[in-house]
Structures are given as structure tokens and as C-alpha cells.
Amino acid sequence: MTSDAIRVLVADDHTILRHALCDSLRREADIDVVAAAGDGRAAVELALQYRPDVAILDVEMPGQTVLTTVAQLNEGSPHTRTIILTMYDAPDLVQACLDQGVSGFLHKSAARGTLLSAIRATRGGDQQVTMSVSRQSLQAAPVKPLGPGALSAREVEVLGHVAAARSNRQIAKAMGIAEGTVKRHLRNIFDKLQAVSRIDAVNKAAASAILPSAAAHSSDPEYTA
Template structure:
């Protein structure tokens, strides 16, 4: 436990009353944790978090209303000092990356144990800024691999931006003034950094990570 004297204030958000009751029972058995409110959908959650300004929100990833990423963003707007811990049956890397980008402080699978939940709540209440992830090794590896995507060089980003316009390697080489071999080498590096298996996959992953702009927004055209 930390040195704080006031309890950690928690709001539980889950659309199943039995789940909320179970979480409340586990948390309120701890002398340093108090459940101050609960909600079963996104809009109610935002309103109650805004009113309570809790330390922690335990947020089910599949509640009715706005999706979890939007709900996390709205919580950050209405209660900036509240930390969000996601509870989920699913740990897909794409969802996990979006939620991490939105600013969550924890992600727990619903198969997590009681002590793991309590530890996550206590950890997220501290101002350290650390993020607790209790997910599969496969998802964690893919999320960590996605972080390396931001290390595309300027030339690789430009190459992929042109590939997003459906330009061939020959066209990209002419546009950039490089050899076709250089473009092929850059594309291999891009695939490795993004964990992509095709040009389309690389473009989609780069768009999702905001590494390149959408071709619809890209006004440049081949000469």
C-alpha cells in the first residue's frame, strides 16, 4: 500500500450487475479502496465519473454506447486525473494499441485473479505513470513490435506514402530519384518494422499508427 491516508476512489463500469457486484465485493474488502459509484453504459459512466472525479475507473471494454476508446478519451476530458483500467475477455493487439494511445493505465483480462485486480488498482492510483498490462504473450509482443513502427526513417515514410497511392517500385524509384533496388530494400525494412506481410498490410498498419496520411488527403501526384 502507499502512504496515502484517504482511500482509492473507484467507479465500476460494466453492463452486468452481477459483475459489478462481484468487483465491488472484492474491492471494498480492502481498507484502502472505496467504490464510489458504478454504471452500465458509456453515457452514464461519463456523467458519474464527471460528478465523482474518482481516482480509478474500471471499464469493461464492451459496454453499451460509445466504444471503449472513445469512452476513455471522454473520461480524460471530464476527469483528467482519473486513471482507467480496462477489463476485457479479449486482448487483441489492435484494440490494445488504440487504448494505450488513448491513455489507459491498465489492461486486465477478466480471467485475472483477485490479487491481480487489487494490485492493478493500487498501482494505477500512484502518480508514477506506469501502465500495467495483463495480456497474452502474443498480444504483448505484437504491441511492443508496433511501437517500433514509429522508427521509420523519413525516406521509408515517403516510400510508403507513395506505395499507398498504388505506385509500383519502379514509379516510386523514379519519383524519389532512387534506384529500384533501393526502393525494394526500403520496402523490406518497412515490412520488418511494421510486421507487415504485404504492401496493403504495411499501408494499413502505417495509416492506423498515423505514420502516413490517407491517400485521399494526399494531394501530391506522380509527375
């Protein structure tokens, strides 16, 4: 483990899952699991004691709501970034957590690599948000009708590459632009479409006739801005 390892707190009321997640993270040389909690109040107390870089929270824990826990972490340990890892990802909950400034909202079906990427993304100190939500959640989200001109021509081009399941790096190479520019286009697309993931953006664009509807079937459900 390196001396500048990312300090992580894990909070989940299921003991077996909590231990398994901690064991999995401890295998990474650049991640140090400094504490584990079984409920939100304990997570806040441990965060005040250990000052972790990242707190990974389950949604349904006893004692208090996850939104209360995130708010208390924001106040008591403001440098701690929060990642939500849960089986419950209704669109209203996702939006409420994003409004609280979480750095990631991941469905528990997400790949291990997605969680590791979300943890490591907090090290840069920017406002990157990692999302991975279930298809059921995306399908439940209301689609706000948008005109074909809602996105710029460049944004439509970027979204077309997203629909083809290309990574940010691949999109940058194909379009002859910097990867940071791709990320900026994606943030603008997400804001305009009120999307929470890549596939959500593609589906909403298809529903609004911005993209052909067939494109919605080839996109990856994960998004890293």
C-alpha cells in the same frame, strides 16, 4: 476504510459481474467504490459527479466505444486513471487503449491481486502501466524481426531473468542494481520490442534470436513496469 482510500468507479454492463467486482473491491480497506455504471455514457456522467481516482471499464458496453469513453474521461476528469478489464484483448485494441493513456489493460482471467496492484499503482502519480493479456492475444500479435543487437547487453541480461520468471526485485538482487533501474530497463525493452507484456517481450526476443527460444516457455504473462 481509510480517509485517503482510492476512489474507484466500476463500469460493466453485466450486472452480476459488476456487483461481484464491487463487492470484491469493497473488502479492501484502502479502496472505496464510489459508483458503478452499466455503460460508457453513465460511467462518464458518474465520473464527473464523483471524481474517482480510478475508473475500471469493460470494453464491450452499449452506447459508445470504450475508446470514446476513455477520451471523455480524459477530458472531463483528467485526474481519473483508467484501467481496462475485459475478455476482449486483441493486439490492436490493446495498443489503441495504451495510445489513449490507460493505466492498465487487464484480461479478465488475470489474478485478483493483479487488479488490486494496478489500482494501487495509480496512487504514485507516475506513468506506470499494468498489463495482463491472454496468450491468444500475444500469439496473434505480429512479430517484427529484430537483429541480435536490438537490445543492449544489459537489457538482454534483464530479459533473461524475466524469461526465468523472476520478479523485478529478484532481478535487481541478482544483478546488483536498484529495482528502479530494472524497471527502466524493462520500459526500454518494451519500447524496442513493441511488447505489451513480459511474456510478449520474451517471445519476441526469442523470435528475433535475441534470446534462446526455449526461454519463452518459462515467463510470467503479467507485467508491471
